[in-house]
Amino acid sequence: MSPTPQMNERSVEPAFASQAAFRALMECLSRPGERRTLDGIGAPAPMQAATAALVRSLADYESPIWLDPVFAAAPAITDWIRFHTGAPIVAAPSKAAFALVADASALPDFMQFAQGSEEYPDRSTTVIVQVERFTGTKLTLQGPGIETTRDFAAEPLPADFAQRLRDNREMYPRGIDLVFVAGHEIAALPRSVRVVEN
């Protein structure tokens, strides 16, 4: 059976763009450390195109967003988020469903974000971090989604990043989930990853 003509006309771009962004992130989260490319959409600096695609795909009035000082200092970012998603911008990272971090080297302490509760660990922040590139000090990861081990690297990141990931895992099932964006590439480290060496 072929789709009705109306359906073809309704095949508008936004639905497909957000599906593509979500699907890329879904694959990244189910395969921690693996990278996917994303076309991205235009957004004011310093927001990268892939970050913008993820935010538009996932955020709305139900998902408060926290901005790091670099993003918060750019009024165009706040306007863009409000206009395109309707998501409330919150000052407290512990209230945020999503946190956007432009300055990865100043990644805030993970404990500042919502960790979820023991009964509802899903009520936790997903932190989207913009990095420059996926190179640098290698972390070797294990856990769900990783057949044997997988290497992950991104820079710039805080020097104690590996320890922070371990501490995040200690909290399991509470904890935060991390998404990294570098240009058109994204990768994710859900709370379930275990750092085996660094």
Place this chain on the structure above:
Amino acid sequence: MTAPVYNFAYLDEQTKRMIRRAILKAIAIPGYQVPFASREMPMPYGWGTGGVQVTAAILGPRDVLKVIDQGSDDTTNAVSIRKFFTRTAGVRTTTATGEATVIQTRHRVPEAALNENQVLVYQVPIPEPLRFLEPRETETRRMHALSEYGLMHVKLYEDIARHGHIATAYAYPVQVDGRYVMDPSPIPKFDNPKLSDCAALQLFGAGREKRIYAIPPYTRVTSRDFDDHPFEPYRHDASCELCAATESYLDEVITDDAGNRMFVCSDTDYCEHRRALGHGPVAASPPAEAVHD
């Protein structure tokens, strides 16, 4: 008459975002049931409204969809859901397991090994494995929070005390990555081993109960058991009468009023594929106990 016009894959974009956020958290916390604001779908509860919503949220225009109901591509539930997505998303559908990128299933895992580019979406009636042991949601939440799963072992033990073996044959409880105990949906326990270290992402949607949960690829999934009563998958001691398969899960089909029966593969695609390769029926030798009177 004007035909109704829907968004791609039926659900509106805000609903999809809500479901997508739930799916992402479900993947990050394997086996944990994420609550979501399940919508009313144009089909009754029990027909896969949870699976349909998950499929609608992940589906893209380039996906190839396969839908099975108890392993079969051509039963009412499977045909209806396939038709639903053909009409609302215009996606290509298939019955071949290997060709599909998204497989929605009711109560079976395909026989053919899944690959990394596939997503398996389960329709789940009752997501809470502890529900029949403890009716209060507040309590089962607490039990999951504390990994307090002793009651599940009591249930399995009572099986042994009463029947001499673990008599649970379907919806056999599993533990995901050593943490959450999870209901694998009413798949036969024959399928339980396929959940572990599967190359494909597995998503579970319960529409009436408003829960989504997940098993990421390559995740260790163990069936709960005892050292002296280890988990054992069950399969009829017979071969498929159409393709002679001895490894597949079999359906028992009653063929007349005299109690005669035959065994055939539950996975219709697997069976057809084998027959296409020349595997034929073995010389008719009905199972010894086939005739009852």
